[in-house]
Amino acid sequence: MRQNPERRAALLDAAIEVLAREGSRGLTLRAVDKEAGVPTGTASNYFAHRGQLLAQILRRTRERLTPDPAELAGPLDTVELLRRLLGRLRREPSVQIAVLELRLEATRRPELREELSAFLAAELEANIAGHLEAGLPGDRQGVELLYFAMQGLIVDDLTVPALLDAHPVEPLLGVMVERLLGVMVERLLPRRPEE
Numbered sequence: 001m002r003q004n005p006e007r008r009a010a011l012l013d014a015a016i017e018v019l020a021r022e023g024s025r026g027l028t029l030r031a032v033d034k035e036a037g038v039p040t041g042t043a044s045n046y047f048a049h050r051g052q053l054l055a056q057i058l059r060r061t062r063e064r065l066t067p068d069p070a071e072l073a074g075p076l077d078t079v080e081l082l083r084r085l086l087g088r089l090r091r092e093p094s095v096q097i098a099v100l101e102l103r104l105e106a107t108r109r110p111e112l113r114e115e116l117s118a119f120l121a122a123e124l125e126a127n128i129a130g131h132l133e134a135g136l137p138g139d140r141q142g143v144e145l146l147y148f149a150m151q152g153l154i155v156d157d158l159t160v161p162a163l164l165d166a167h168p169v170e171p172l173l174g175v176m177v178e179r180l181l182g183v184m185v186e187r188l189l190p191r192r193p194e195e
Helices: 005-022 029-036 042-046 050-065 078-091 093-106 110-133 140-159 161-166 169-181
Strands: none
Touching (some): 005 029, 005 042, 005 050, 005 093, 029 042, 050 110, 078 093, 078 140, 140 161, 140 169
16 A cells, blocks of 8 residues: 555545545545546555545545634634634535535445444544633533534535525524523624614
């Protein structure tokens, strides 16, 4: 197996694009080669089989979505952190769509389901620990509820954004934090024109 990290990352990025655009059925090593603009057979030098490629795509999605430490510097509140998370996902929608495709594929592949479950459980635990260690409001269960609520909002935002037209996301973030973590949040409501 070849070990050029830059080439591996480029192939995984190409795989993410294929998976997001074509779905799981369209994800082949040959399609990855074509998307990456490399000679046919290159991906097979990096990934022994499609199952290995799927597992490594998941890790690459998290690398791409991990915030820059500067983005987390300074005093931040929970609503601002959620706003920034949503912003990252909106800037790279194919990454989160690829994760949704991996979740669907995991329903048909027990080995991927096991790996995906362990990976996402570790991610959830890291999110909870990070939230609590930062001294942000709420307890463990509140952070869990916030995580799962955000997952639903993210899916709708990426897949059927028109659904949210009648439910503006900005105020919803504040309400989620208030209700799930039990803290008051300054509302982000539009101002009324003065009479």
